[in-house]
Amino acid sequence: MFKAEISSLSEINNAAEKFIEAHPADRLFAFYGLMGSGKTTFIKALCDKLHVLDYVTSPTFSLINVYATEQAHEIYHFDFYRIKSLEELFDLGYEEYFYSDNYCFVEWPELIESLLPAQTVKITITETTQGSRIIESN
Numbered sequence: 085m086f087k088a089e090i091s092s093l094s095e096i097n098n099a100a101e102k103f104i105e106a107h108p109a110d111r112l113f114a115f116y117g118l119m120g121s122g123k124t125t126f127i128k129a130l131c132d133k134l135h136v137l138d139y140v141t142s143p144t145f146s147l148i149n150v151y152a153t154e155q156a157h158e159i160y161h162f163d164f165y166r167i168k169s170l171e172e173l174f175d176l177g178y179e180e181y182f183y184s185d186n187y188c189f190v191e192w193p194e195l196i197e198s199l200l201p202a203q204t205v206k207i208t209i210t211e212t213t214q215g216s217r218i219i220e221s222n
Contacts, residue, residue, distance in 0.1 A: 085106070085220075085221060085222065086103050086106040086107065086207075086219070086220065086221040087103070087218070087219070087220045088102065088103070088202075088218075088219050089120060089212075089216050089217070089218050089219075090122075090216060090217045090219065091214075091215075091216045093125075096125065096126065096129045097129050097132065097133065099126075099129070099219060100126065100129035100130045100132065100133045101133050103130065103219070103221070104130065104133055104134070106141075106221070107205060107221065110203070111184075111185055111186060111187050111188060111204075111220075112182055112188045112190070112200075112201060112203060112204045112205065113187075113188065113189050113190065113204070113205045113207055114190045114191065114193035114197075114200060114204050114205070114206050114207065115127065115191050115193070115209065116129065116193065116194065116207065116208045116209070117181075117208060117209035117210065118163060118210075118211070121209045121210065121211055121217065122209050122211075122217045123144045123191045123209055124141075124150070124163075124191065125177075126209065126219060127140065127161060127189045127191070129141045130187075130189065130190075131151060131159060131161075134153055134159060134187060135154040135155065136151040136152070136153055136155050136159060137151070137152050137153065137154060138151040138152055140161065140211050142163050142191065143161055143162065143163045144163045144165055144166060145166065147162060147163065147164065147166075147167065147172070147176060148160060148162050148163075148176065148181070148205040149161045149211045157186060157187075158184075158186050159186060159188075159189070160181045160184070160186060160187070160188045160219040161188075161189045161191075162181075162188065162189065162190045162191065163192060164190065164191065164192040164193065164195045164196050165191065165192040167192075167195050167196065170196060170198070170199060173196055173199055178196075178199060182199075182200075183201070184200055190204075193206075205221050205222060206221065206222045207219060207220065207221045207222075208220050
């Protein structure tokens with residue numbers, strides 16, 4: 085389990101580092117939060133801490149971005165906001181990614197929950213009335 089409150093962007097890298105430390109063996113993460121809550125921003129910070137060599141962006145239109153790390157691993161970043169049916173995931177070959185033992189970061193998992201493996205770590209990001217972000221994992 086993990087919980088952090090981020091009051092400014094200057095705190096996000098520290099929170100990302102602590103998040104990774106809190107989940108040493110986990111590889112599949114589902115990010116829940118409203119539009120603009122900071123899902124992609126936090127995933128960018130996680131990728132930075134995991135030494136991603138590529139530019140990290142939201143894969144809103146491509147559904148998946150694949151990033152290389154300094155250690156020659158791959159990280160998979162999904163965004164299912166625009167998905168219209170689960171058939172799109174079957175066409176994508178989602179199982180190959182989800183069961184790869186590589187890091188998988190999933191935005192908008194609400195739309196594909198029935199396909200998420202049991203070991204998926206669920207993360208919620210909520211915005212406080214003061215503008216801070218609360219990041220919690222199960």
